[in-house]
Amino acid sequence: MKQPATTPSVDMLIVGAGFAGLYMLHKARCMGLDAMVIESAPSVGGTWYHNRYPGARVDIQSLEYSFSFDEALQQEWRWTERYAGQPELLRYANHVADRFGLRDGIRFDTRMRGAQFDEAAGEWVLQSECGETWRTRFLVMASGPLSSPNRPDFPGLGGFDGPVFHTADWPHEPVDFGGQRVAVIGTGSSAVQTIPIIAQQARELTVFQRTAAYAAPARNGPLDPAFEGRVKADYKNFRARNRRMHGGFGNLLPPNPVSALAVSAAEREARFEERWRIGGFAILGAFNDLLTNLQANALLAEFVRGKIRSTVHDPATAALLSPTHTIGCKRLCVDSGYYETFNLPNVRLVDVSTQPIERFDARGLFIGGRHHEFDTLVLATGFDAMTGTMLRLDLRGRGGLRIQDKWQAGPLNYLGLGIAGFPNLFNIAGPGSTSAFTNVIVAIEHHVDWIADCIGHMQAHGKTLIEVDERAEAGWAEHVNAAAKRTVFLSCNSWYLGANIPGKPRMFMPLADGFPRYADHCAEVARKGYEGFVLR
Ligand code: NAP
Numbered sequence: 175m176k177q178p179a180t181t182p183s184v185d186m187l188i189v190g191a192g193f194a195g196l197y198m199l200h201k202a203r204c205m206g207l208d209a210m211v212i213e214s215a216p217s218v219g220g221t222w223y224h225n226r227y228p229g230a231r232v233d234i235q236s237l238e239y240s241f242s243f244d245e246a247l248q249q250e251w252r253w254t255e256r257y258a259g260q261p262e263l264l265r266y267a268n269h270v271a272d273r274f275g276l277r278d279g280i281r282f283d284t285r286m287r288g289a290q291f292d293e294a295a296g297e298w299v300l301q302s303e304c305g306e307t308w309r310t311r312f313l314v315m316a317s318g319p320l321s322s323p324n325r326p327d328f329p330g331l332g333g334f335d336g337p338v339f340h341t342a343d344w345p346h347e348p349v350d351f352g353g354q355r356v357a358v359i360g361t362g363s364s365a366v367q368t369i370p371i372i373a374q375q376a377r378e379l380t381v382f383q384r385t386a387a388y389a390a391p392a393r394n395g396p397l398d399p400a401f402e403g404r405v406k407a408d409y410k411n412f413r414a415r416n417r418r419m420h421g422g423f424g425n426l427l428p429p430n431p432v433s434a435l436a437v438s439a440a441e442r443e444a445r446f447e448e449r450w451r452i453g454g455f456a457i458l459g460a461f462n463d464l465l466t467n468l469q470a471n472a473l474l475a476e477f478v479r480g481k482i483r484s485t486v487h488d489p490a491t492a493a494l495l496s497p498t499h500t501i502g503c504k505r506l507c508v509d510s511g512y513y514e515t516f517n518l519p520n521v522r523l524v525d526v527s528t529q530p531i532e533r534f535d536a537r538g539l540f541i542g543g544r545h546h547e548f549d550t551l552v553l554a555t556g557f558d559a560m561t562g563t564m565l566r567l568d569l570r571g572r573g574g575l576r577i578q579d580k581w582q583a584g585p586l587n588y589l590g591l592g593i594a595g596f597p598n599l600f601n602i603a604g605p606g607s608t609s610a611f612t613n614v615i616v617a618i619e620h621h622v623d624w625i626a627d628c629i630g631h632m633q634a635h636g637k638t639l640i641e642v643d644e645r646a647e648a649g650w651a652e653h654v655n656a657a658a659k660r661t662v663f664l665s666c667n668s669w670y671l672g673a674n675i676p677g678k679p680r681m682f683m684p685l686a687d688g689f690p691r692y693a694d695h696c697a698e699v700a701r702k703g704y705e706g707f708v709l710r
Pocket of ligand 1: 232233326341364365526556557
């Protein structure tokens, strides 16, 4: 393709048109910046564009998992269910794009190949996969913490004759499992949502499980208009109260401020039951030490195992479905009929924890020398989370520093927002912030607002460059690590730690300190003139 004589230049280039990219574009335009988004997909929505597997649904209530930045938007949008399904979330993303006139600022079907910092000009030079180039002063990575699907390197998989789907890269045409023998590999959140739906359609469903999942019932249903009315009548304060909650949601049901170890067994059971009936993540707040004290955690884990035993008829299957790791250490799944699905006569569970999947052939796969035959394969094997997308790029900062070298031992950064050696680059909802532990839309709004304020500050003070100080970055890595140590999150192999990807450095990536403390910290940094950053 012929290149234009001069490289187009913008004030801000945003990568990704999911919720983060959409709000960043809107905010940048409101500030008078010339901003644009590049997006690899043909439309907006990010996560909710790609993860369209049957059963995909949000696990935080929609009245909370939605934008708060515009009062008219939050009043006019009507969710139909307590937990919206993927099609409705995608409609919402499209509505936001249209309502704020954002589409003309988005280049669709345009995948970033890399970007290098031009020190002389103080600008980033970004290339697309198709060889287009842009210059930008500010580069904002809104590419999502869970956007690079993990496709394990199973020997012989390429020779499998049937269709292979990944939950995070689902086709747009409907997939008909009718009359099919289907295999699902994985039992994380995606699998837990899709397995009950596939089981209804497939002739046979075989689930290959490496680690059993803890799942709490969603108790999804139509959104109660009276409840919606009450929330919307005071939406601004409702949102503000959520921002003071540890996870950025759940202000109507705050955590019980009592230790699970301080009450009688009967009292404990009653509190667990109460929250199990409410559904979703409520159970994790039944006591205040379930995610910080292994003994307290074990009591909740046993409660959930009891639920599995009383739901699943076959004791051997129930035992296999019962997790033994700490609960919440891998993100708790929120389900609709997951454990019940294993009572169906067409559903089989196969353990691959002790004997891994050996290899595929044209008609299925082998485990311990035994052949399992199926027509269609669904990989629900998750993501190269938090760093996977950035590490696939040819991203080079000051002095040609490659992101792969910078992050060789783990994703160093400050506040999750900036990286030393990568001036004027901001990251949204990535490692080092509370992103993965927060209602992500609350995290996104916070990050975008902070970035906008920061750029406003630079403009007001005649600064053109902002860069993280290496000492602040080192301190932040210690801060993130120390916060994880105060929890149970280091006690299992999760994607938070990078442990789901062979060879990935183990470093606890999200900040487990709670959103309010994190937000206060970021505000304090700004108040002190962006302490920990160097401005020029
Ligand atoms: P995940 O939680 O990482 O689960 C992946 C599953 O695949 C795990 O069971 C894993 O087993 C298994 N697996 C991976 N490699 C394997 C291999 N080589 N052999 C056998 N099994 C293998 O991924 P996910 O389910 O896509 O969810 C990721 C995150 O996305 C969630 O934690 C959540 O934050 C988000 N999400 C949210 C929702 C929602 O409810 N709104 C839905 C989907 C996803 P191991 O556990 O043994 O590694």
